[in-house]
Amino acid sequence: EAQVTQNPRYLITVTGKKLTVTCSQNMNHEYMSWYRQDPGLGLRQIYYSMNVEVTDKGDVPEGYKVSRKEKRNFPLILESPSPNQTSLYFCASSLEGLSTEAFFGQGTRLTVV
């Protein structure tokens, strides 16, 4: 089954404790990205990747890192999480860049206390 898998689904952590949210897709998509969803703001892009070893900042990259060492994986790293990073996070991938629809993971609800 074609899918984008994120883990964990839910996470509560403390300020400053490094964490990684994993994202994996099994569709051989080149384009992958991370979004955060906040009430009243819709989804905003954090980082994106056009291919292996090619990543770039989105609209709200501060406090986040990503890597793309393999085509299927695109982890999101929060080196020192802060309460303003409490949000719902989505990983997405698409087949032909942005001309086709994005497939989204199930979402990761992160709470930083």
Add this chain to the structure above:
Amino acid sequence: AQKVTQAQTEISVVEKEDVTLDCVYETRDTTYYLFWYKQPPSGELVFLIRRNSFDEQNEISGRYSWNFQKSTSSFNFTITASQVVDSAVYFCALSEASGTYKYIFGTGTRLKVLA
């Protein structure tokens, strides 16, 4: 600048009523793509439809229909004979063929269908 506006924050209807969700977009690209996604209470994002800027044909899929009008930069979504299962947040999104490497989302419209 690129932008997607969903002016309706929340809509409530009674089951079997028709409802239209509005989406207005801004882009300077001549080639672009428009999408609708559904986010049910369980939280996942479900793809509903994609349209490219050269295809202004309206589309119908069961109770769902979409009206794309370049003249007014709108891509509206109508649910006919709404059902409780249609209750969700609906997002309209835009992507461009050049420049920005992202899907630009509206802020979403929360639809509540009351039994």
